[in-house]
Amino acid sequence: MFDEQIINGELLYPEPGGAPGVRLRIRLPWYRSLPLSCIERVEVTIDGEPVNRAEVSLTLDGLNHTLDEAAGLHDVWWFVLDTADLHIRRNKPLSPGDHPVTVTLGCRIPYSATDFVFRQVARCEKTLTLVGRDW
Amino acid sequence: MSGEMTFHLGVTLYSFNHEFYTYRYSFEECMELVGTLGAGQGVEIVGPQMIRSFPELSEEFERRFKRAVEKNHLRPTAYGAYADPQRITGRLLTHEEQTEYLRTQIRSAHQLGFPVVRLQAVEPVFSDLLPYAEKLGVKMGIEIHAPNMIEEMQETIERVERINSPFLGFVPDCGAFCRSCARVYIDRFHQLGVNARVADRILALWRERPSAEKMASEVRKMGGGDLEQLMATESRVYFGHSDPQSLNRIMPHIVHIHGKFFGIDQSGTESAVRFPEIVSVLKNGGYAGSISCEYEGHHWTGERDVLEQIRALQALIVRECKASAQAPAS
Numbered sequence: 001m002f003d004e005q006i007i008n009g010e011l012l013y014p015e016p017g018g019a020p021g022v023r024l025r026i027r028l029p030w031y032r033s034l035p036l037s038c039i040e041r042v043e044v045t046i047d048g049e050p051v052n053r054a055e056v057s058l059t060l061d062g063l064n065h066t067l068d069e070a071a072g073l074h075d076v077w078w079f080v081l082d083t084a085d086l087h088i089r090r091n092k093p094l095s096p097g098d099h100p101v102t103v104t105l106g107c108r109i110p111y112s113a114t115d116f117v118f119r120q121v122a123r124c125e126k127t128l129t130l131v132g133r134d135w
Numbered sequence: 136m137s138g139e140m141t142f143h144l145g146v147t148l149y150s151f152n153h154e155f156y157t158y159r160y161s162f163e164e165c166m167e168l169v170g171t172l173g174a175g176q177g178v179e180i181v182g183p184q185m186i187r188s189f190p191e192l193s194e195e196f197e198r199r200f201k202r203a204v205e206k207n208h209l210r211p212t213a214y215g216a217y218a219d220p221q222r223i224t225g226r227l228l229t230h231e232e233q234t235e236y237l238r239t240q241i242r243s244a245h246q247l248g249f250p251v252v253r254l255q256a257v258e259p260v261f262s263d264l265l266p267y268a269e270k271l272g273v274k275m276g277i278e279i280h281a282p283n284m285i286e287e288m289q290e291t292i293e294r295v296e297r298i299n300s301p302f303l304g305f306v307p308d309c310g311a312f313c314r315s316c317a318r319v320y321i322d323r324f325h326q327l328g329v330n331a332r333v334a335d336r337i338l339a340l341w342r343e344r345p346s347a348e349k350m351a352s353e354v355r356k357m358g359g360g361d362l363e364q365l366m367a368t369e370s371r372v373y374f375g376h377s378d379p380q381s382l383n384r385i386m387p388h389i390v391h392i393h394g395k396f397f398g399i400d401q402s403g404t405e406s407a408v409r410f411p412e413i414v415s416v417l418k419n420g421g422y423a424g425s426i427s428c429e430y431e432g433h434h435w436t437g438e439r440d441v442l443e444q445i446r447a448l449q450a451l452i453v454r455e456c457k458a459s460a461q462a463p464a465s
Contacts, residue, residue, distance in 0.1 A: 001153055009254075037223060074224070112221060
């Protein structure tokens, strides 16, 4: 049930401050809260182009984390009803209007007391509309 | 034996997962729905689903929870806790970290008025946590969930028997006792376009209980891809092969039960879980705790009236209690 839910809303937002990035809202692909340390994969494509992992960061409760930082945050919980902002840094601005976007989120579900790792992966494809400032 | 139920019925709010996740029902609305089943209805929550401050308990949630319990005349039954041994990237929790993490959750359960905390079989449960649970009067119940089977848990059962404390026992999940895979699961995979030949093979293989590796390789050999592999994995982790009679092996140590079910049709039959037999075994075994109805069809569809499904399961349980009273004692 999570695949179609993980991109929240229909909009891409321009980043404030004039940097040519965008952000979108995402949901946790699981039925209960997980710490950010369990968010193992965040993969994004915009207009079919994959985004480099280093250009992606997450904002939860007002604090921004790179994906590498998130891996170390086992006491920062992503509450199941909350959206996180997914930021994508870009070299060139994105044109206003519609853009096909895919997001793949992979979580480690930390149940097991052995080496076995259960992973939940959700993938969502949506056309989002860039709103706000005219680039 | 009379047709009276020896145990109490309730609901886990996890049943409303789809409606809760999609913002259709709030926590308070879920509690109200459970309240419509009648005064004294049991209620169970999954800690990190309902509590924003998890693993800690905020005063705000404590207040909201207690208000909703009172307003809807509910009875807190079990708190779903998590050991999460892999919470830290790259290593397992240490014994001390594991103990502290669960101690916090046992304390939350106690403050909310839950007599039972559902958890998993990690080491501190058998040692350091026991005096704490006893002090707070909270029973720790190790969940038994598919693909695990009572029949194959001899070591853990013996450990619990040796400790022989009313504060350490088991929470069997009824999904461990299936006669087949659930209809809603099969339908969903067909809707997603699963290869029908491979799907039929998975359902047939399920009956033979192959290992995860054997199942995966069979599916691969037939040309199955990610979707078929997911269907194979789900068949193992949702639909267990235990015999309901195996409940007798742990009967004195059952502290709570998850009445897992996937979908009840118009004839009142659950499509996978062996409820008639489960109810009869529990009744004849004198089980006197709670059963939380746990609807899990939401994993494959959001288009069911969850409350109606729960009503149907509770009616089935009451009916089977009466029927087992009329049947000769086994």
